[in-house]
Amino acid sequence: MISTVSCPAQSGSHTVNLCDRYCREFITSAEEDGLDQLLSDGPWLRHIKSRAQQFFGLVYYETTHELPALQPSHPHAENEARPLQDVPDWLMQRVFATGVFPRNEVNQVAANEYLDRAGISSHVEEPTSFGPNLATLSMLSPVEMTLTPAEEDLHGRDGLDHGNWVKILLEPRSLLLLQGESRYGFRHGIRRSKLVRLADGQQLRRGPGYRRVSLTFRELLPSRRQLAVGASGRPT
Numbered sequence: 001m002i003s004t005v006s007c008p009a010q011s012g013s014h015t016v017n018l019c020d021r022y023c024r025e026f027i028t029s030a031e032e033d034g035l036d037q038l039l040s041d042g043p044w045l046r047h048i049k050s051r052a053q054q055f056f057g058l059v060y061y062e063t064t065h066e067l068p069a070l071q072p073s074h075p076h077a078e079n080e081a082r083p084l085q086d087v088p089d090w091l092m093q094r095v096f097a098t099g100v101f102p103r104n105e106v107n108q109v110a111a112n113e114y115l116d117r118a119g120i121s122s123h124v125e126e127p128t129s130f131g132p133n134l135a136t137l138s139m140l141s142p143v144e145m146t147l148t149p150a151e152e153d154l155h156g157r158d159g160l161d162h163g164n165w166v167k168i169l170l171e172p173r174s175l176l177l178l179q180g181e182s183r184y185g186f187r188h189g190i191r192r193s194k195l196v197r198l199a200d201g202q203q204l205r206r207g208p209g210y211r212r213v214s215l216t217f218r219e220l221l222p223s224r225r226q227l228a229v230g231a232s233g234r235p236t
């Protein structure tokens with residue numbers, strides 16, 4: 001089921017082995033429509049500026065500062081989370097069938113909605129917060145994900161155009177798996193670029209009307225930041 005892209009991909013002096021890590025047409029267009037409909041039942045959370053988010057299972061988003069709404073301890077988590085069972089069973093089973101989660105250990109499916117030129121800062125998923133395996137399902141519009149060697153200096157928040165990266169085209173309905181070197185040895189992120197280079201050589205311009213939604217499957221660890229939330233919404 002899993003197909004191969006640019007294998008191994010080259011980044012400056014680095015290579016990242018993407019063999020068996022990227023699957024085109026992991027879901028059908030009808031399934032994509034159904035999942036978009038499921039997400040439209042919301043609620044979309046707007047705790048961060050760049051993207052709307054929705055959580056199935058545990059609520060958690062990694063930030064450098066304390067953000068109780070997105071790093072809650074139970075029972076507050078249940079207020080904003082949707083049950084993991086709301087994610088269709090056919091999708092969970094298909095993700096598990098890739099073998100990326102050997103213990104079916106997913107306890108969070110996080111939806112992100114990217115409008116216009118929204119992106120996500122380059123990051124390595126914090127090892128004390130997240131398990132070793134990640135999978136991301138892309139929907140509705142393509143985007144390029146940038147994998148940068150973890151030791152590369154980012155030169156600030158948006159990153160200088162140092163070029164020492166691997167760009168992976170994430171097509172609608174594709175699944176990307178990150179584990180091992182691609183999960184720990186590289187940061188991943190989505191830049192606020194205007195143009196997306198497509199497989200046929202054409203370019204898609206991002207701007208008003210652009211919408212991409214992703215579903216990221218992860219295991220959250222008990223050692224993640226867990227904040228008790230008081231009535232004020234502030235940590236107690």
Ligand SMILES: O=C(O)CCC(=O)C(=O)O
Pocket residue numbers: 110112120136137138188189214216
């Ligand atoms: O939208 C994506 O495909 C990636 C999401 C991501 O990197 C994250 O939630 O940490």
